Amino acid sequence: xxxxxxxxxxxxxxxxxxxxxxxxxxxxxxxxxxxxxxxxxxxxxxxxxxxxxxxxxxxxxxxxxxxxxxxxxxxxxxxxxxxxxxxxxxxxxxxxxxxxxxxxxxxxxxxxxxxxxxxxxxxxxxxxxxxxxxxxxxxxxxxxxxxxxxxxxxxxxxxxxxxxxxxxxxxxxxxxxxxxxxxxxxxxxxxxxxxxxxxxxxxxxxxxxxxxxxxxxxxxxxxxxxxxxxxxxxxxxxxxxxxxxxxxxxxxxxxxxxxxxxxxxxxxxxxxxxxxxxxxxxxxxxxxxxxxxxxxxxxxxxxxxxxxxxxxxxxxxxxxxxxxxxxxxxxxxxxxxxxxxxxxxxxxxxxxxxxxxxxxxxxxxxxxxxxxxxxxxxxxxxxxxxxxxxxxxxxxxxxxxxx
Amino acid sequence: xxxxxxxxxxxxxxxxxxxxxxxxxxxxxxxxxxxxxxxxxxxxxxxxxxxxxxxxxxxxxxxxxxxxxxxxxxxxxxxxxxxxxxxxxxxxxxxxxxxxxxxxxxxxxxxxxxxxxxxxxxxxxxxxxxxxxxxxxxxxxxxxxxxxxxxxxxxxxxxxxxxxxxx
Numbered sequence: 063x064x065x066x067x068x069x070x071x072x073x074x075x076x077x078x079x080x081x082x083x084x085x086x087x088x089x090x091x092x093x094x095x096x097x098x099x100x101x102x103x104x105x106x107x108x109x110x111x112x113x114x115x116x117x118x119x120x121x122x123x124x125x126x127x128x129x130x131x132x133x134x135x136x137x138x139x140x141x142x143x144x145x146x147x148x149x150x151x152x153x154x155x156x157x158x159x160x161x162x163x164x165x166x167x168x169x170x171x172x173x174x175x176x177x178x179x180x181x182x183x184x185x186x187x188x189x190x191x192x193x194x195x196x197x198x199x200x201x202x203x204x205x206x207x208x209x210x211x212x213x214x215x216x217x218x219x220x221x222x223x224x225x226x227x228x229x230x231x232x233x234x235x236x237x238x239x240x241x242x243x244x245x246x247x248x249x250x251x252x253x254x255x256x257x258x259x260x261x262x263x264x265x266x267x268x269x270x271x272x273x274x275x276x277x278x279x280x281x282x283x284x285x286x287x288x289x290x291x292x293x294x295x296x297x298x299x300x301x302x303x304x305x306x307x308x309x310x311x312x313x314x315x316x317x318x319x320x321x322x323x324x325x326x327x328x329x330x331x332x333x334x335x336x337x338x339x340x341x342x343x344x345x346x347x348x349x350x351x352x353x354x355x356x357x358x359x360x361x362x363x364x365x366x367x368x369x370x371x372x373x374x375x376x377x378x379x380x381x382x383x384x385x386x387x388x389x390x391x392x393x394x395x396x397x398x399x400x401x402x403x404x405x406x407x408x409x410x411x412x413x414x415x416x417x418x419x420x421x422x423x424x425x426x427x428x429x430x431x432x433x434x435x436x437x438x439x440x441x442x443x444x445x446x447x448x449x450x451x452x453x454x455x456x457x458x459x460x461x462x463x464x465x
Numbered sequence: 466x467x468x469x470x471x472x473x474x475x476x477x478x479x480x481x482x483x484x485x486x487x488x489x490x491x492x493x494x495x496x497x498x499x500x501x502x503x504x505x506x507x508x509x510x511x512x513x514x515x516x517x518x519x520x521x522x523x524x525x526x527x528x529x530x531x532x533x534x535x536x537x538x539x540x541x542x543x544x545x546x547x548x549x550x551x552x553x554x555x556x557x558x559x560x561x562x563x564x565x566x567x568x569x570x571x572x573x574x575x576x577x578x579x580x581x582x583x584x585x586x587x588x589x590x591x592x593x594x595x596x597x598x599x600x601x602x603x604x605x606x607x608x609x610x611x612x613x614x615x616x617x618x619x620x621x622x623x624x625x626x627x628x629x630x631x632x
Contacts, residue, residue, distance in 0.1 A: 112600060112601065113599075113600060113601035113602065113603075116601040116602065118610065120586070120611060121610060121611060121617055122617065124617070125617045156493060157493075281574075283521060283522055283547075284573055284574045284575060285573075285574050285575040286522065286523050286524065286573065286575030286576075286579075287575075297547070299522075299547050304547075304550050305550070396492050396493075397492055397497075397554075398492065398493050398495075399493075399495055399543060399552070399554065401524070408524065410524060410525060410543070412525065412527060412541070412543070414529060422529075423529045423530075425525070425527040425541075427524060427525040427543075431578065431582075432575060432578065432579070435575065435577060435578040436574075464601060465601075
């Protein structure tokens with residue numbers, strides 16, 4: 063236990079107070095520990111301790127077939143697990159050179175953007191709670207519930223979705239799913255408008271958040287920040303635009319950027335991204351109308367599990383079923399990096415494959431982990447209450463932080 | 466976007482570091498090459514500070530353990546030029562018994578936790594790192610768990626051996 067200098071610092075004459083913020087503190091929304099040195103209300107220095115819910119996903123992934131790694135990705139950023147699932151599917155598909163039909167790409171885009179909305183709703187709603195406004199949070203949670211109902215309609219699960227398969231979706235979206243998406247697109251914007259009218263020009267909220275924890279773009283890039291918090295500093299880096307995946311190049315949307323990178327800017331950037339996501343979903347629904355109906359996976363029998371009836375009645379399907387489940391399919395000996403724009407930033411998958419049934423090495427580039435390392439240094443000199451809303455607006459998800 | 470092609474990047478790198486890097490490859494369009502630990506900081510500095518290339522964004526640092534190789538521990542850097550929208554992957558392989566490499570924290574603050582994580586799981590010593598201690602695992606752990614000599618499952622278990630599956 064000698065790693066943490068603050069623990070062994072028992073100098074009776076010191077004039078600062080050591081405060082353990084976390085690991086289980088209601089204001090930190092997860093298992094985060096920060097050992098802070100306080101001078102009155104002001105933070106002098108801090109040390110972040112992480113790893114409380116480390117579950118060794120990278121090690122487990124080395125022992126699982128590719129399709130069994132999807133549930134591990136669920137449990138990283140559990141506020142937007144469909145993005146993690148899709149990112150993993152796309153990594154494997156990139157390695158296997160599987161080209162998705164356009165309709166599957168658009169269906170994925172719909173699900174990923176819904177996930178982004180639910181992720182940003184949580185973050186912005188909780189930022190409201192931390193600044194003393196509970197109303198907005200309750201207002202938005204109902205809408206997140208509607209997004210979860212759409213997930214349920216598509217894959218049966220709500221939080222840890224395990225949605226989609228390598229090669230497409232496990233089943234087509236049914237009519238109820240489309241109806242729910244369309245209903246969401248009609249019902250949600252007025253509620254988001256109401257939420258914005260509660261916050262955007264609210265003097266108390268602005269005074270509480272504006273100018274708190276501003277970050278220069280150079281510093282943010284130096285710390286490898288990504289996602290909404292990087293864009294709030296004014297850097298227009300978005301993986302969806304820089305390296306389009308899943309046919310994002312077909313969509314017309316904007317990257318909202320901030321100017322100062324403070325908590326208020328991050329809030330506004332996230333809200334604006336929700337509007338852009340809604341635009342993308344609308345476009346995707348229109349594009350799907352033009353695509354041939356009923357296509358929900360690529361034609362890759364070597365990698366996509368056949369339907370159960372065919373397994374029982376068709377020799378080829380039975381062979382493929384066996385080979386896929388047993389991991390008997392030859393995969394290329396190669397390495398691949400694939401990044402997607404997760405709820406918090408660039409979620410990267412670095413996969414080294416030796417041709418076996420599980421990855422030789424799989425590394426997750428987790429945006430929360432990389433974004434969070436600046437938290438303790440940037441807290442120095444900040445008021446304790448500002449540090450709380452700063453953490454809230456970084457939107458660090460413990461599952462993704464510790465993987 | 467994509468103002469510089471992979472070829473242009475490779476030309477610049479090979480012109481500068483002709484004999485210090487391996488033959489580059491491009492798996493899935495991502496420029497990949499190896500270099501030696503004594504040159505890595507030089508290579509990273511060049512890529513970061515070159516006026517045209519501007520690889521100013523460190524995406525990721527991670528490790529790999531390949532026990533069959535003579536130099537069994539690898540460090541893998543992914544760096545990204547946001548201005549030119551191009552990525553480069555640099556690999557450095559080290560002696561498995563004493564893996565040592567200079568730290569990249571002098572170039573990017575963000576390398577701090579990435580290197581701590583890599584140390585935590587592979588035992589790679591990043592020379593000059595300001596605070597090279599375990600980050601995700603418990604502090605009193607004795608081993609470096611992502612190395613291949615630490616199997617996840619009971620090694621005596623036979624029902625999952627590869628030869629049952631024709632390998």
